[in-house]
Amino acid sequence: MKAVGISGSPREKSNSRSYLEFTLKALEERGIGTELVDLRGLRVEECHGCYSCAKSRECAVKDDFQAVFATMREADAILIAAPVYHASIPGKxxxxxxxxxxxxxxxxxxxxxxxGSAGYQWKGTAFSGKVGAPITVARRAGHAFAFAQLLLWYGVNDFVVSGSHYWNVGVAGKGGAVNPEEDQEAYGILAHQAENIAALLKKIRA
Ligand SMILES: Cc1cc2nc3c(=O)[nH]c(=O)nc-3n(C[C@H](O)[C@H](O)[C@H](O)COP(=O)(O)O)c2cc1C
Known part of the structure; x- marks a missing residue:
């Protein structure tokens, strides 16, 4: 079984990536294979809204998206770590x-x-039954909105969402600092998150 972690920070060293690495390591310790995809340095444009994927089953915009999507499809679990930008996830x-x-x-x-959508017999999505878990990082406020954005994405895409004993948020990055260790509570939350993801995977994907 494999968990893929996607880091959404554009920064080379980032709090998001650091919390994600910690969670992936905790998954490895529980026997789950992992891969980290860092969006930094990749070219992934916005959706052009052309709807051509509805017919061709591929995205008409050719960039690094195709490789990332293939990795996402192979995964049993997808973790997404995002810095909070104006109470939202970043654009890429x-x-x-x-x-x-x-x-x-x-x-x-x-x-x-x-x-239209009434005309299809539901056969799932590329993500049906995969386990999902969000992580958001902000220096002060707006976590909940970005966190909810990710939860809504998981929900509409037929994931099974894993929780922890608190929301998986890190409070770090004042003035652009990379200081994930400032939020020690986050590590406990993320460790339990990893425990829950591993337990879920073993139950539903074994
Ligand atoms: C464009 C921009 C918008 C930001 N908006 C917020 C915000 O709404 N709330 C907040 O607490 N921090 C905000 N921050 C601070 C970042 O969330 C914080 O530095 C975080 O640690 C960055 O994550 P990273 O280290 O993974 O890149 C913003 C930073 C940038 C660059």
Whole structure:
């Protein structure tokens, strides 16, 4: 079984990546294989809204999205770590999630001509039954909105969402600092998150 962690920070050294690495390591210790995808340095445009994926089952925009989407499809669990930008996830990550969510729907379903979404027999999405878990990092405020954005993405894409004993948020990054250790509570939350993801995977994907 494999968990893929996506780091949505554009910064080379980032709090998001650090918390994600910690969680992936905790998963490794529980026997789950891991891979980290860092969006920094990758080119992933926004969704063009062309709807061509609904027919062709591929994204018409050719950039690093195709490789990331393939990695996401292979995963049993997908963790997404995002810095909070104006109480939201950053733009590149939003582009990835828009494109992956929309394409993921059409890779699994046929639409009967002219009937729109009422015309398909539901066969799941590319992500159905995968385990999902968000992590958000902010220096002060706005976590809940970004966290909710990620939860909504997981929800509409047929994931099983794993929780912890608190929301998986890190309070770090004042003035651009990379200081994840400032929030010691986050490590306990993320360790329990990893425990829950591993337990869920073993139950539903074994
Ligand atoms: C454009 C921008 C917007 C930000 N908006 C918020 C915000 O809404 N709330 C907050 O607490 N911090 C905000 N921050 C601070 C970052 O969330 C914080 O530095 C975080 O640690 C960055 O994560 P990273 O280290 O993973 O890049 C913002 C930073 C930037 C660059």
């Amino acid at each position: 990550l939003k582009g990835l999630l828009d494109r992956a969510g929309f394409l993921g729907r059409w890779t699994a379903n046929d639409i009967a001509a002219g009937q």
